[in-house]
Amino acid sequence: MHMEVKGSVHKYGNNVDTDVIIPARYLNIADKKELAAHCMEDIDPTFVKTVKPGDIMVGGQNFGCGSSREHAPMVILESGISCVIAGSFAHIFYRNSINIGLPILECQEACEKIDAGDNVKIDFDTGIITNLTKGESYTAEPFPEFIKEIIQAGGLLASIKLRQGRDSA
Amino acid sequence: MPMTMTQKILAAHAGLPEIHPGQLISTKLDLVLGNDITGPVAIREFYGAGFDKVFDPDKIALVMDHFAPNKDIKAAEQCVTCREFAKKHNLTHFYDVGVMGIEHALLPEQGIVAAGECIIGADSHTCTYGALGAFSTGVGSTDMAAGMVTGEAWFRVPDAIQVKLTGSLQPMVSGKDVIIHLIGMIGVDGALYQSLEYTGDGVANLTMDDRLCIANMSIECGAKNGIFPVDAVTESYMQGRVNRPYTIYEADADAHYSRTIEIDLSALKPTVSFPHLPENTKTIDEVGEIPINQVIIGSCTNGWLSDMKAAAEIFAGQKVHPDVRCIIFPGTQQIYLDCIELGYMKTFIQAGCAVSTPTCGPCLGGHMGVLAAGERCVATTNRNFVGRMGHVDSEVYLASAQVAAASAIKGKISDPRKKG
Numbered sequence: 001m002h003m004e005v006k007g008s009v010h011k012y013g014n015n016v017d018t019d020v021i022i023p024a025r026y027l028n029i030a031d032k033k034e035l036a037a038h039c040m041e042d043i044d045p046t047f048v049k050t051v052k053p054g055d056i057m058v059g060g061q062n063f064g065c066g067s068s069r070e071h072a073p074m075v076i077l078e079s080g081i082s083c084v085i086a087g088s089f090a091h092i093f094y095r096n097s098i099n100i101g102l103p104i105l106e107c108q109e110a111c112e113k114i115d116a117g118d119n120v121k122i123d124f125d126t127g128i129i130t131n132l133t134k135g136e137s138y139t140a141e142p143f144p145e146f147i148k149e150i151i152q153a154g155g156l157l158a159s160i161k162l163r164q165g166r167d168s169a
Numbered sequence: 170m171p172m173t174m175t176q177k178i179l180a181a182h183a184g185l186p187e188i189h190p191g192q193l194i195s196t197k198l199d200l201v202l203g204n205d206i207t208g209p210v211a212i213r214e215f216y217g218a219g220f221d222k223v224f225d226p227d228k229i230a231l232v233m234d235h236f237a238p239n240k241d242i243k244a245a246e247q248c249v250t251c252r253e254f255a256k257k258h259n260l261t262h263f264y265d266v267g268v269m270g271i272e273h274a275l276l277p278e279q280g281i282v283a284a285g286e287c288i289i290g291a292d293s294h295t296c297t298y299g300a301l302g303a304f305s306t307g308v309g310s311t312d313m314a315a316g317m318v319t320g321e322a323w324f325r326v327p328d329a330i331q332v333k334l335t336g337s338l339q340p341m342v343s344g345k346d347v348i349i350h351l352i353g354m355i356g357v358d359g360a361l362y363q364s365l366e367y368t369g370d371g372v373a374n375l376t377m378d379d380r381l382c383i384a385n386m387s388i389e390c391g392a393k394n395g396i397f398p399v400d401a402v403t404e405s406y407m408q409g410r411v412n413r414p415y416t417i418y419e420a421d422a423d424a425h426y427s428r429t430i431e432i433d434l435s436a437l438k439p440t441v442s443f444p445h446l447p448e449n450t451k452t453i454d455e456v457g458e459i460p461i462n463q464v465i466i467g468s469c470t471n472g473w474l475s476d477m478k479a480a481a482e483i484f485a486g487q488k489v490h491p492d493v494r495c496i497i498f499p500g501t502q503q504i505y506l507d508c509i510e511l512g513y514m515k516t517f518i519q520a521g522c523a524v525s526t527p528t529c530g531p532c533l534g535g536h537m538g539v540l541a542a543g544e545r546c547v548a549t550t551n552r553n554f555v556g557r558m559g560h561v562d563s564e565v566y567l568a569s570a571q572v573a574a575a576s577a578i579k580g581k582i583s584d585p586r587k588k589g
Contacts, residue, residue: 015358090308092308095309
């Protein structure tokens with residue numbers, strides 16, 4: 001299955017932590033839509049008003065640092081974001097994103113050159129990020145097969161289900 | 170290929186003779202942990218994906234510590250989800266209000282984690298158990314759900330940074346100052362995707378509480394885990410707590426480290442992390458005049474008995490400054506009881522401190538000490554991000570129990586080494 005997404009960019013800086021992605025004061029909320037209404041609100045109150053399905057989030061270094069709350073990638077995904085690009089990701093955020101099926105890419109050049117509002121296309125098979133606004137392209141390391149399988153299955157649990165199905169077949 | 174201590178534990182749990190950094194592996198787990206915030210998400214995913222059986226009811230721990238005792242109706246319902254799951258699946262290690270402590274203080278104390286084990290927890294400070302010579306790391310709720318089903322987790326094998334400790338700490342300097350100093354040196358992403366392996370002659374001079382505190386905050390420089398070698402101090406701590414065989418792993422003498430950092434413990438001073446990142450460190454003599462409104466002593470970082478002792482010694486015969494609220498959170502019920510028996514509780518209350526049952530509440534701005542706009546807090550917790558303890562315009566300064574207690578008395582960030 002070919003994986004490709006396209007959308008407009010929401011841009012943030014270094015060390016975007018999970019407390020600003022989704023503040024702890026909302027962690028008593030179980031409903032995903034209700035939670036997503038607070039995504040990024042402490043650093044960007046306009047995000048939830050402007051985000052459109054397919055949009056792309058771009059951060060700097062150490063994106064998603066702090067608490068292990070999976071609510072963070074969950075609200076980003078629920079907001080309609082199709083991919084997060086950053087120079088680097090905090091390790092728990094990285095695995096959480098893959099585990100819930102939120103595509104993420106590490107690409108230093110992309111996070112330096114892409115500006116807020118740019119229109120960007122991403123090909124996950126090649127790792128090529130095309131900036132349609134600026135007419136540039138940048139290359140990220142594509143996912144290893146193991147991780148691609150998890151994302152394509154729709155997350156870790158779905159991939160375990162698939163594997164268990166295969167094993168018992 | 171020579172391996173680090175972390176790599177050896179991971180290789181053993183993956184059933185592989187050797188592994189190398191970057192390799193994707195699947196390992197067997199000795200414990201899967203969750204709490205009242207991350208547990209319900211994992212439980213919903215567990216059932217939602219159509220699973221109905223856990224891999225081992227003895228190897229799953231659920232601790233109701235974050236918004237418990239229940240802060241509101243929604244929090245109460247999250248605890249109900251966990252409670253029902255624990256009952257239905259006969260979980261051995263379910264800790265509810267009355268017996269619960271802050272998870273990372275409770276699990277080592279109760280001997281639920283031990284040297285050489287491979288542990289995941291849906292809480293970023295799960296790395297605390299590296300103090301015992303275990304591989305333990307924070308994950309998300311989906312990893313927790315998958316771990317509960319399969320008893321396994323996937324990992325990318327980490328490279329490691331060696332932190333070589335020499336000397337011993339001066340009075341009024343603790344493990345908290347060591348880890349804050351290290352984060353200040355390498356930054357909040359200085360150990361991203363890597364292990365922090367603490368080594369050197371200085372390790373023997375650190376108490377178990379110091380090591381637990383240092384391992385706990387290893388995540389604050391991005392580390393996957395922080396780990397200490399197992400020595401006489403570790404073994405004597407585990408004695409009487411851990412009632413099963415455990416394995417001691419050692420790094421190979423020629424293990425590869427991406428870098429080596431040397432820290433002379435005897436040169437460290439009380440250190441404070443300024444808002445809004447743990448890497449913004451200043452030694453106490455560089456702090457200047459910073460008036461404060463609140464002090465929090467406790468959490469999974471500094472709710473240990475040694476922190477309670479240090480605070481009690483500073484509060485003895487003193488009063489909390491009239492402009493300050495000081496709230497103390499012992500890490501576990503046992504530590505709370507010890508505080509009563511040792512007379513610390515009387516000292517705290519006579520000094521004008523409030524003492525709470527164990528909870529994570531204030532550390533993440535949940536309840537029991539939320540800050541208003543413009544308020545400043547000295548906290549022995551582990552994060553000072555924007556809005557972490559309440560309003561986005563509040564400020565958190567991270568420090569040891571010693572600095573926090575001295576600051577509570579003076580009404581401003583203060584050096585615990587200075588009398589009067």
